[in-house]
Amino acid sequence: MRILDRYLAGAVIGGTLLTLAVLLPLLAFFLLADEMDHVGTHNYRFADAALFVTLSLPRYAYQVFPIATLIGALVGLGTLAGRSELVAMRAAGVSVGRIVLGAMLGGLLLAILAVAMGEALAPPAERHALTMRQAAKTGDTMQLTESGLWARDGDSFINIREVKPGAELRDISIYRVSGTELVSATHARAATYRDGMWMLEGIERSHVSAEGVRVERIDEAGWNSLLDPDLLKLIVAEPHALSVLGLYRYVRYMQQSEQDGDRYQVALWAKLVHPFLILAMIFVSTPILLGSARSSGLGVKIFFGIVIGIAFYLVSRSFAYFALLYGFDPALAALLPPLLFVAGALLLLRRAG
Structure with missing residues (x-):
């Protein structure tokens, strides 16, 4: 079974990396097109815009990682399904749960990679990007x-x-x-x-x-x-430019000074849930594949995956805004969307199994 687990995990990892290889250049193109409006301001040149986009990509890669994992799992496992390998596994007595477990092992490695990117690489790169752009656009450092x-x-x-x-x-x-x-x-x-x-x-x-x-x-x-307040807010305290530890320290400071830190609590819980969200996306992808293995092609499955990814993004953002507007528990706002999607996937898996 270890060979089978590695095979399934490799399919998920390969599909996710392929998806990121497609998504990130597209994101970079749109980000660079947006930055072109600022090129020519003071000393801000095309090379500065390109460097800013490059330094911003780790943050965007971290943010799209769950959706990329969902699509990547559909691509990787869908390729196996297209070659009837999943059907052969089930015919050989491999349970649906065992297939899910093998895919989740690949998700675990991807979650570790995402955490490393979101904690060690993205925050300092984002802060340096913002500082560099501000210095080039205004001459201030x-x-x-x-x-x-x-x-x-x-x-x-x-x-x-x-x-x-x-x-x-x-x-x-x-x-x-x-x-x-x-x-x-x-x-x-x-x-x-x-x-x-x-x-x-x-x-x-x-x-x-x-x-x-x-x-x-x-x-x-x-x-x-x-140094206006908008600039200081952008450089110092934007949640996406902070690591989990930085967010935790900032939330503690806000609580000790009796100030409203809900926005940062929501961001903190979103980052804490992020690795589990990647695993949830792989779990959600499995019933899409197993439930329609004979009735639709890979392209249709990927389309369903994109729709589900967009739906999840909208639902999770809605819960985050509800937490800010109506005082919902930030932990509940971060945990409830993936739990709902996993519950739906469990129901579909029971039918597929």
Whole structure:
């Protein structure tokens, strides 16, 4: 049975990789076409757009992995069905459950690959892509480190320790230089974005000159900066640019500061469920193949797989929005769609078996 399991797993893995090899170039083409609208803005050139798309592909590959697995399983196992190999297996006494188990072993390896891509590769690549594009389009550079967000704004270097939702910053340091010499160092306790500019609060500013250092304290002052809230939100706290650990830490921070972190909880649970979703898609593909092995060709099965994949995407997104709008449990919103599809697949498998 081990040889049979490897054979079925290999068919699923090969079909999924083939599907990704078709889907990703198509995604890259559409992403690049969308980026062409921005080419020519400041220093943003075609090569920058191509690099941005390349760095964004791991995230998109991670997102489409479940649907690619569903189609890939239909392609791989459908090829076996087309050569009557699945029929021969069942005639030799191999149960439907054993065929499903062999296919799921391939899904397990694919799930591990997806987790590695979604945790180790996609988040840093996405952050670097966003930073690179912003630098090319505006001339400003930003960098996230353990000491917070570092950015350059003209002749100033900025360090922001906390970026909070609602256009609010905490613990801001602004270092203004002239050439290689420090001109002033400003520290602000907080900043809020109002009327198109930042308002700094609790300011302590040190002016550096040949005569010495002069310190002044100001309760509140305006600060004109190219760092607007939308940019900070994009770079710092977009859920798709965070790993599971990053989302968990951010959710904990939101809870400890008594803020609304539902959006990040939904994203966290979606990532936690993602590997099991890949296995669920393989499970769903099996009754499509076994239930219609004699009545339809591979093309029809793949069509049904695409329809099911689109339906699942719409249902899962709907549950995510319901969780945000109506306060549903994020874990339930993430788990219920795949459970419903697996339950439907079980019913179909009972009929096929």
